[in-house]
Amino acid sequence: xxxxxxxxxxxxxxxxxxxxxxxxxxxxxxxxxxxxxxxxxxxxxxxxxxxxxxxxxxxxxxxxxxxxxxxxxxxxxxxxxxxxxxxxxxxxxxxxxxxxxxxxxxxxxxxxxxxxxxxxxxxxxxxxxxxxxxxxxxxxxxxxxxxxxxxxxxxxxxxxxxxxxxxxxxxxxxxxxxxxxxxxxxxxxxxxxxxxxxxxxxxxxxxxxxxxxxxxxxxxxxxxxxxxxxxxxxxxxxxxxxxxxxxxxxxxxxxxxxxxxxxxxxxxxxxxxxxxx
Amino acid sequence: xxxxxxxxxxxxxxxxxxxxxxxxxxxxxxxxxxxxxxxxxxxxxxxxxxxxxxxxxxxxxxxxxxxxxxxxxxxxxxxxxxxxxxxxxxxxxxxxxxxxxxxxxxxxxxxxxxxxxxxxxxxxxxxxxxxxxxxxxxxxxxxxxxxxxxxxxxxxxxxxxxxxxxxxxxxxxxxxxxxxxxxxxxxxxxxxxxxxxxxxxxxxxxxxxxxxxxxxxxxxxxxxxxxxxxxxxxxxxxxxxxxxxxxxxxxxxxxxxxxxx
Numbered sequence: 052x053x054x055x056x057x058x059x060x061x062x063x064x065x066x067x068x069x070x071x072x073x074x075x076x077x078x079x080x081x082x083x084x085x086x087x088x089x090x091x092x093x094x095x096x097x098x099x100x101x102x103x104x105x106x107x108x109x110x111x112x113x114x115x116x117x118x119x120x121x122x123x124x125x126x127x128x129x130x131x132x133x134x135x136x137x138x139x140x141x142x143x144x145x146x147x148x149x150x151x152x153x154x155x156x157x158x159x160x161x162x163x164x165x166x167x168x169x170x171x172x173x174x175x176x177x178x179x180x181x182x183x184x185x186x187x188x189x190x191x192x193x194x195x196x197x198x199x200x201x202x203x204x205x206x207x208x209x210x211x212x213x214x215x216x217x218x219x220x221x222x223x224x225x226x227x228x229x230x231x232x233x234x235x236x237x238x239x240x241x242x243x244x245x246x247x248x249x250x251x252x253x254x255x256x257x258x259x260x261x262x263x264x265x266x267x268x269x270x271x272x273x274x275x276x277x278x279x280x281x282x283x284x285x286x287x288x289x290x291x292x293x294x295x296x297x298x299x300x301x302x303x304x305x306x307x308x309x310x311x312x313x314x315x316x317x318x319x320x321x322x323x324x325x326x327x328x
Numbered sequence: 329x330x331x332x333x334x335x336x337x338x339x340x341x342x343x344x345x346x347x348x349x350x351x352x353x354x355x356x357x358x359x360x361x362x363x364x365x366x367x368x369x370x371x372x373x374x375x376x377x378x379x380x381x382x383x384x385x386x387x388x389x390x391x392x393x394x395x396x397x398x399x400x401x402x403x404x405x406x407x408x409x410x411x412x413x414x415x416x417x418x419x420x421x422x423x424x425x426x427x428x429x430x431x432x433x434x435x436x437x438x439x440x441x442x443x444x445x446x447x448x449x450x451x452x453x454x455x456x457x458x459x460x461x462x463x464x465x466x467x468x469x470x471x472x473x474x475x476x477x478x479x480x481x482x483x484x485x486x487x488x489x490x491x492x493x494x495x496x497x498x499x500x501x502x503x504x505x506x507x508x509x510x511x512x513x514x515x516x517x518x519x520x521x522x523x524x525x526x527x528x529x530x531x532x533x534x535x536x537x538x539x540x541x542x543x544x545x546x547x548x549x550x551x552x553x554x555x556x557x558x559x560x561x562x563x564x565x566x567x568x569x570x571x572x573x574x575x576x577x578x579x580x581x582x583x584x585x586x587x588x589x
Contacts, residue, residue: 080421081428088429160340164347171564173523175439175530176538176557179545183553184367259437263527266442288443297443305436312435 137196153212211245377551417476471513475506508582
């Protein structure tokens with residue numbers, strides 16, 4: 052983004068007072084479109100005279116109701132716990148595998164074809180098999196999440212481990228460190244930033260996958276699945292036609308995705324200040 | 329030089345075959361041990377199913393439908409995202425107006441739109457196309473903006489000094505310079521919309537690969553399920569290869585960067 056700075060400096064007013072108004076104008080510009088869209092939505096919804104038609108005010112009311120009854124927090128906690136379980140499984144498999152692939156050439160040559168063959172298969176495509184093997188409960192959802200999160204972590208770990216300066220490795224080897232020790236004290240710290248990027252991408256993918264998995268389980272297993280935000284959305288769609296509540300769930304899905312991403316970004320910066328933005 | 333390249337390609341093909349052979353043998357052994365053709369059919373059964381499905385063209389019919397939907401969605405997505413991305417990349421003010429709205433919508437994954445879209449469009453072609461367009465839109469938009477921002481300022485200044493009109497600067501300087509980044513963005517867009525097609529078809533379409541996978545699961549015909557899953561992977565891989573080839577053809581000067589997702 053460094054190429055954008057000249058324009059930014061050019062538009063930036065020089066004095067402090069102007070600087071403040073610049074910020075205010077900027078925020079005003081940013082808020083204008085979302086507010087206009089909300090107002091338009093509200094007006095169109097009110098004009099249609101349909102009580103079911105979702106409008107922002109009814110969505111807010113539905114949100115308050117869902118939060119107060121505890122249904123929405125409960126569903127989010129359930130989905131999040133599945134995401135964390137699947138994510139932990141994926142990380143526990145993918146990081147060691149990625150480190151081994153990235154630091155030993157022959158392992159990479161032999162394992163990479165298998166990884167690359169499965170990578171284009173979307174996690175949701177595995178869902179029918181997961182249902183067949185593990186039923187419609189938490190285990191199937193965790194498997195989907197783990198599968199989805201595995202690939203970004205392994206690919207970025209390999210990339211991180213491979214791009215270590217050979218000088219560091221040679222220095223460690225010269226000092227007579229055994230291979231396992233080299234991996235622990237040289238490869239892992241150097242690959243950390245790249246692993247962090249992989250984990251962050253994987254978390255986003257995992258959250259998308261859990262919503263899809265719960266939704267599809269709800270849709271295809273005759274509502275016999277077990278909870279979570281995706282399942283909740285499907286129930287609002289199929290059984291108690293509540294568009295306002297569906298929109299509340301969509302917003303919740305977006306907010307959780309945003310918070311997870313920000314938390315991981317912040318966590319990485321805290322743990323690895325050397326890694327850059 | 330060329331013999332070396334040929335030898336290297338042959339070597340990596342050999343390694344590929346060897347690794348997959350080991351994988352298939354392990355699969356076959358586990359299948360023998362499970363001894364339940366519905367839970368885990370042997371690789372041979374899956375190859376037979378794949379051959380049968382290919383012979384009566386069912387495989388290609390569903391694959392063609394899914395692929396067609398993706399092409400339509402990407403065309404719509406690009407038509408919306410590329411002009412918008414170009415204008416947002418060029419005008420800071422427009423970027424400040426539109427960017428917050430984009431950032432509000434972007435975390436809501438395409439898949440989360442499925443229940444609402446089922447209401448609006450019903451089950452049919454429109455639902456997967458909407459979901460895939462939505463999923464492909466954001467990577468293409470963000471990539472276009474980043475590409476435009478990354479254009480060397482001096483090129484634009486040089487063109488301006490020589491009195492080139494703004495419209496020509498956009499078409500002859502900005503677009504070619506942003507093209508490599510745009511092709512990477514298109515690749516990410518293809519990947520994310522191909523992921524969405526399966527989910528959308530699984531739930532809300534009467535045809536396509538996602539539908540076929542679910543149909544055969546309900547019939548407990550696992551070899552067919554696995555054949556269609558394999559087809560999803562193969563077609564996804566071919567699409568990625570196609571976009572990469574397009575990128576090399578359009579921007580031969582760009583380095584073929586590996587996407588991080």
